[in-house]
Amino acid sequence: MPRATIPRVSARAPNLLANIGERNDRAAQRSDIARRLRPLIDAWEKDVDGEAKGTQ
Numbered sequence: 001m002p003r004a005t006i007p008r009v010s011a012r013a014p015n016l017l018a019n020i021g022e023r024n025d026r027a028a029q030r031s032d033i034a035r036r037l038r039p040l041i042d043a044w045e046k047d048v049d050g051e052a053k054g055t056q
Contacts, residue, residue, distance in 0.1 A: 027034040
């Protein structure tokens with residue numbers, strides 16, 4: 001089975017409805033929330049990667 005490749009999630013969190021041009025970086029504006037979410041995103045990516053590799 002081929003290994004799934006999952007692109008690294010950017011720390012940017014654009015609001016595409018209010019910010020179509022993605023000019024406002026919400027993660028920079030709310031770095032407190034971005035800092036709390038980063039470990040959760042990393043854990044999710046590790047879990048998904050493990051499923052893709054069949055190691056879970």
